[in-house]
Amino acid sequence: MAESASLAVTQADPTLIPAEQVALEAQVDPEIGLTAAEAAARLERYGPNQLTAGATEPAWKRMLKQFADPLVYLLLAAIAISLIAWAAEGAAGVPVDAIVIALIVIANAVIGFVQENKAEDAVAALADMTAAHSTVLRDGKLVDLESAGIVPGDILVLSEGDAVGADARLLTASSLRVQEASLTGESEAVTKDVAALTSQVQLGDRLNMVYKGTAVARGVGRAVVTGTGMDTEMGHIATLLDQTKGDKSPLELEIAKISKVLGLLVIVIAVVVMAAVALINGVRSVGDAVDILLMGVSLAVAAVPEGLPAILSLVLAIGVRMLAGRNAVMKDLHSVETLGAVSVICSDKTGTLTKNEMTLREIVTASGRVRLSGIGYEPTGEVRLVGRGEEVMAEVHRVIGAGVLANNAQLEHVGGQWQIQGDPTEAAFLVAERKIEGVGDLLAQYQRVGEAPFDSERKLMSVLGHNPELGMSHVFTKGAPDVLLERCVEEQVGGEAHALTDQRRAEISGQIVDLSEEGYRTLGVAWREAEDLDAEGGFDEESEHDLVWAGFVGIIDPPREEATAAIKDAHRAGIRTVMITGDHPVTAAKIASDLGIVEGDDHPRAVTGRELDALDDEGWRETVRTVSVYARVSPEHKLRIVDALQEQRQIVSMTGDGVNDAPALKSADIGIAMGITGTEVTKEAAEMILGDDNYSTIVAAVRQGRVIYDNIKKFIRYLLSSNMGEVATVFLGVVLGGVIGLADPGNPGATVVPLLATQILWINLVTDSGPALAMGVDPEIDDVMARKPRGFNDRIIDSHMWSRIIGIGLVMGIVNLVIYDLSLPGGLIGGLEHLAPAGQEFAVARTTVFTALVFMQLFNAINSRADVTSAFSHLFTNKWLWLSFAGVIVGQVLVVEVPALQQAFGTASLDLLHWAVAVGAGLVVLGYEEVVKLVRRASARRA
Template sequence: MNKGLYSTNERDVCGLLKTTPEGLASVEAAGRLAEYGENVLQKKAAVPIWRKVAAQFTHTLALLLWLAGILAIFSDQISLGIACFLVVLINAAFSFWQEYRAEQAVESLAKILPRKARVLRDGEEQEIDAETLVPGDIVMLEAGNSVSADARLLEVMEMRVDNSTLTGESEPQIRRSEAIDNRQERLVDLPNFVFASTNVVTGNGKAVVYATGMATEIGKIASLTQEVKEAPSPLQIELGNVSRAIAAIAVSVGFIFFVLGYFVVHLSRTGSFVFAIGLIVANVPEGLLPTVSLALAMGTKRMTDRHSLIKKLSSVETLGSTTVICTDKTGTLTTNEMTVCELWVNGKVVHVSGAGYEPAGDFKIDGRPPTDEERDEIAELARIASFCNNSRLCAPRPPERDRWTILGDPTEAALMVLAKKAGFEYEEKLREYRRYYELPFDSRRKMMTTIHKKTGAPGNRAEGSQQVEALVKGAPQEVLSRCSAIWRPGGPKPITEEEKAEILERNDKYARRSLRVLGFAYREMGDERKHYEVDETERDMVFVGLAAMLDPPRKEIKEALARCRTAGIRVIMITGDYGVTAESIARGIGLVQGTNVRVVSGVEIDGMSEDDLEAALDEPDLIFARVSPEHKMRVALALKSRGEIVAMTGDGVNDAPAIKVADIGVAMGIVGTDVAREAADMILTDDNFASIVSAVEEGRAIYDNIRRFITYIITHNIAEVIPCLLYVMIRIPLPLLAMQMLAIDLGSDLVPALALGAEKPESDVMLRPPRSRKDRLLNKNTIARAYGFLGIIEGAAAMAAFFFVFLLDGWRPSMGISSLPKSGHVYMMATTACFAGIVITQIGNGLSCRSNRESIFKVGFFTNRFYLWGIVSEGLVLLALVYVPGLKNVFRTAHLSGYVWLFMLIGPVVIFFAEEGRKAVVRRVHGTGRDTIEMVVEAEDRKAA
């Protein structure tokens, strides 16, 4: 931007931009279009689909399975090779389907720019495509228009604009055309500019374009969004670590046993290859990735039920490791619905209940309902508030609109809600109380006046006459300075200096509470006129009262913040609002609690070094106010550099870059822009901070569940290795075949493992600190539990079933290992028993894995119905593999007698009670947690009181 534009007067601005007040000539406009390009936002090249597909086939576990499949085919094990390839294909298809989503952020930015613009060209007003706007064009703006480009205002008539897409704050801003001598504000706050993507709320004006396309403020935000590179989530990193660790173990074990098989057991080279491939397959949890993806998808569904829409599956778990939530104020911590909370009328303070735009609430004076006379006093203020007003309330109209909404200014809408609560029927009164003139609000007078004419009705103070009345609202000091009387039920009385002082003192009290305050007055005007002057109309008025309003905190916010504290999560407010207002709200909801609150403005951030910002982030009670998109990004990056897992909320275009750079970007679903929603990983469908906390709880539960089914899955891996190990060490017949291992990994175990992903959060999940980045899914405790405890029990159960078949056939240990058959029907029954023994023992293991610490008797056997269906599916798959002829041939299984089935039931019982004993020891050593959230909330309420 030419830096002189804001300080240059209206007459000379056109000269700086080499244009005239009559606009550009068409030829000149065409030349500038060629020079500056179209007024559009450039798109970033998307990652080709083929690359996204290829990535699903080239990760560590996929490459390992490709290798195993190729080696199997070269060893004439065609079925095993095809099975390995199918695993890769199914995994890739499912993962791609779950993760695939196009980058929409820049496209959404482009959609919010209007397609048409009214300009002066060749001295005439024309409507052109907004894409053809160029610097130097003169644009015409009026209420309801969207602004197509960044422009300097030349003429203004009572104009106010909604800059929320850029600033995040919905309060309409006054515009003026006069030059500014000393710029001390952000560019987007300068009153003599309008910006692309914003909207004209009231008034009209004329402006000269100085920036288009990517040179606009919204274009700069688009550039920031494009520059942000998407980093892998903690879960993606951790799954990569797990995959590499498992791959290393699998290849190492396969190689070792190939050598042992060839040189010690003296198998053929082909036999040793098949043996090694079987062990690689046994150690690769083929079902891990689809199970993780399905568990995340189920978590996504549960979060949707809790008002959180997850766009990217890996984000589900990342939420669980969140350490810092950077939250906007308006609409997230608060309702974003201005609400009148208190009135001052006739010397009395009136408390108004209810929040938001729903006109439900009542009035209390000193804790009691008002008398009939006091209700008349309230009604008089409500009458002026609703008639001196340009907004409208819109009642619910399902299914299109399920809640009360507004048209117009939020502050004026709050007054309409007040009138409804007071029983003032605006629509009925409007028919007999016509408004025919308006003196609009301006920044000099700081008030608005409407002129009304009403034919007197019985009981009205204008009975039998035509009453012309000026109704006024505005800044209390300004309104009061023009009043000579004060309203009383019996009629106006001259106002005294003491009464003025009382009113101003009350106004100051409201201001110290960061409430927005308006004063109300009226003046009887006598006969109707065609024109009214400000100075003549707004004098000798009768003061009626004050209305104080705020954007109220959400009712769930205190408990949500308390849950964050017990969970070890820090919450930082980052807002575009003023520091005083932000601090007042933060104190009211318990976000900050100390006496020394650090409020850092955007201007201060600009002057900070990285060390200074680092020091500020160490402050326990910290608020960032009046910040820009760059400031939000810088704060997010600074927090990430400290090792924090950062969640960032936002709703406007200005929030998109910071949302994108955070570990978890959270956008508002109701008031959020398309841009913010597309840049985000998660969308709050109710715009409620409490939903973020619920999502964090769900994320933590999902991480616990992933660890549960990893424990469940790798337990059978060691159970599959033990038979192979015994085959080499004591030269028994091979107890378990490679295809049977695959049947366990991708057949019988898949649904139960998935069911473990549906476990509800444990009672202490939000009483723990966030998970450390150093914590591993496959940590030493998990390895010890799965490999060193559960896996050995399960492997022993499988081998016991294997030998039990031979015992039933007449074999005895005294006959020696060499006498065991290595082929034939009995051998097939024994391998089937070993295979079935693992599957059946996994039922008991799965029950135990439902909680890491709690007894299943406390958790409940039937609290996870999905797992019960998993047991049923596991049994059906096993029976099909053992008894269905076609499957028997592929997996080389045989019928088993009832004695064998009964014997195999010992396995799940042993593993279940062994794990119950281990949990009892853990609980005795480490104790149990208890819920403290209610106590935290109660303590804060007592402190606030």
């Protein structure tokens, strides 16, 4: 058993002692962190940082649960009745019916058990894919790892949007606010402080601690881990998690409702059929009564697809795994239903519609500009000067130096490649610094002693840098140029600061617009002396005033080539793309035009957050209905855009990466978090995580979601129509058999029953599992992106599908009645009865109907693969379907031709002509559906 994961750090209450002492007792250097070897040893000693799951239900219990179904209870009762009747009649021979039904019940339970296990395994694998990550300091370097790998003594590095991975004592905190509602119920984020407390207090008042399961709402900090796993505050209340039950999805509720309605309907039909048989044939013995009862029970069981929920879960699980293989990780199986119905994709620009290869290319200052060559994070390139040499370079050094100081990214050369850790925009400054000679000399003069982290509302980030040689401190700020310019009173010109006039402000604003129109993302940089500030006295955004404008940079992030094609594909599918970005409106409009987001408009309008704030409710509704490009918007604007679109009956997906995007993602029908740049809080709020942060992956996921939804419709239509065929065969055979003069040669005057109970259950066993599951992984047949998104209130089983289900069921029943008529003496047609051995006419006729129904259902599976496309299109693209067919056919041949199985299922050997009739019956079903599809295609062309 793992040792308590809190004892390793300190025996004392960590809130009451200085942070340095906590780190000392944890045997960790706060500047270096644990070594990899020590972390591995502690992980072995204390175990993974995970909450202990509730006791796993043993396999035998899960197997027994497969029998906890009303339909299974009916079959068990039928077995008991059959055994009682067998015993009452002298217990002669073997109770074949009871044994066969029992074996079928067990086989169904095994199939359900296997399917359920596979679905659970898929869900567990998805949980691993979406596991929370944390940043820790190991061997002096920042390391991103699964939170389960955190150990006592680790140094957590916290920033806005992080999910806190373990309980920890704060070492440093800068404007750090943590959302602790999951533990305390307090809705407001708590401002943290590193000072030791003077006495023990309640959880919500422990300001120098952070806790597992909470989220960083703002700011940055570092903390030493004091508790992991079940030794966290979240671990103490982990038992509550076992009591949480998930709500059923709309699809699950719809299927449950249909199963109930269908079950009641079939019970009525079964009672009518049993009554008709009893009245017409009479009940002369206990055996007759048992046969009638078994037939009615079997009919009811076969008509209701009790395996549908298990198949549905497994198909969804397989579909979600396929999506994960394409970099779209769904956190919930049933979100796939919604994914396929998305009608609006609200997407960020950076990294999603663009490559996220942030490259700083332009530096614009008072005396001119500098252009840098090179692409991506490789720090090589030429510096081309435009302007007055020495003055420009002095200004450029100040711009890049301030941008690097106000920076939390890392640039490393690993495995022959340059890699970044942190924000790509900040990393662009680090790359530029390595290209420009002399900037490093400026950076070496400063020690960073304070930080006002970036905030999406104020759109700025600042640091306080101290120069020990000069004994001076400076504020360095970077952020949105238009916002930052308003806070500046002077401008850097060469080595001096000049007053910033209105004329000069207008010139700078014009330069920003010019660069934005070329597709650059612009970022302003400013500074000021900070004699009024010191690290001990605290440093925050209140210090961002009276700044000196140093200049601004142009960062290029070219559009993804595949995004253009994806947007076009989305438009074809009736899906509208809305771009929402914090960039300058001119940049946003240029990128939107290049990508084709607004079709037929070379100069699309980008609405800004300020413009949105000026709108009334009606203006909001009209803007959201017509505008597809938004710039300089806040998280509150994103949330309101989502809500307004949903009010217009749209199914909305929303992408996001920052903590403030979480409300909009939570509100959207499908929240999509960035897998690379997204924060842990955003990932927790989302239904889907993009592994590559790529817009085209969203569209591909929507396509796959539509395919999965289509496949669900396919196997539901297949199962219900096939089961309807079984009901129609028995019902029409019993009700109309006597009317057209069919009779049992061995029992003159008695009506014929086309199928035995064991035969009905066999059909249900072999055709309701393999083929249905294979259809659940069918490739795309109909062009799913050639149609509009399904309606807000559309049902998976609509009136059109019901008409198809009933139509196919009736065709099966009528064709089988014809086969029965062909195979028995009397009736309207006749012609095959003489081929059966004497005394075997009835057994051969019933076996032919039995076999014909199996082939009809196989051909029905081929029909059900497409709604309008011919069954002969893409006929051999699903190998699993054909493998399942082979298994069904082999099983049917054995049941018909093997003597022992003939006795068990009441069958007789068939000659080639009867086999041909059975296969031909399946072709009739295929032909019927081909005619229906032909009519639908013709109607679609006329429309």
